[in-house]
Structure formats: structure tokens, C-alpha cells
Amino acid sequence: MEAAVGTSIAALNADEARLNAQSARVLDAHRALVTAETRLSFERVRLMICADRQRQVDEQLLADLSDQLEILEDAAAARDQAEADLAARLTEVQQRPPAATSPDGRPTPARHR
Numbered sequence: 001m002e003a004a005v006g007t008s009i010a011a012l013n014a015d016e017a018r019l020n021a022q023s024a025r026v027l028d029a030h031r032a033l034v035t036a037e038t039r040l041s042f043e044r045v046r047l048m049i050c051a052d053r054q055r056q057v058d059e060q061l062l063a064d065l066s067d068q069l070e071i072l073e074d075a076a077a078a079r080d081q082a083e084a085d086l087a088a089r090l091t092e093v094q095q096r097p098p099a100a101t102s103p104d105g106r107p108t109p110a111r112h113r
Helices: 010-016 021-052 059-096
Strands: none
Touching: 010 021, 021 059
């Protein structure tokens, strides 16, 4: 991502108010992916806790595991979508024609000879 936009994620966050529209969309897509990854990790841990409980394997445990697996599948699908959205934004950035602006959207100074 940093190679595509030509600056670090930290710099994008720091200069958010001055980003061009395309860089802002990349930053938003990156944030959505981070959120989706965090949720996926959280739901995975919840599944592991549910499976690790010291209780009898019965219908209720199986139902709890099934419910948690469904939640994990939804989180994985949301993460996959966020990843695809970020990839699409990065492709847009890589295919843009060279412009007279820096990656943060500010015009590059003209050089006089």
C-alpha cells in the first residue's frame, strides 16, 4: 500500500485533511480492512474460548459452536470484502496518470530554470 501511494500509512494519517480524493479513499479502505481484521481476530478467539470450555459435549455446546462459527464466517467475509476494496483502490492509484500533485494531494512546487 505504501509503495502504491508513495508515502507511509502514518504520513497519510497525519496529512489526512490535505489528502486528494483518491488517497483519502485508500486511507478509508485501509482503515476498514484494519477494523475487519480486528473483528475477525476477536471472533476467532471467541470461538477458541467456546471450544475450550470444560463442559459436556451436548446439544447446547454444539449449538454455541455452530453459532460462533457462523459469526466467524461473516467476519471473514467482511474482511475479504474490505481487502478487495483496498486492492481496488490501490489499483486505481497505480493506474492514475502522473499528476502535478504529491501523494498527500498538495501541488508540487514548479521548478524554474
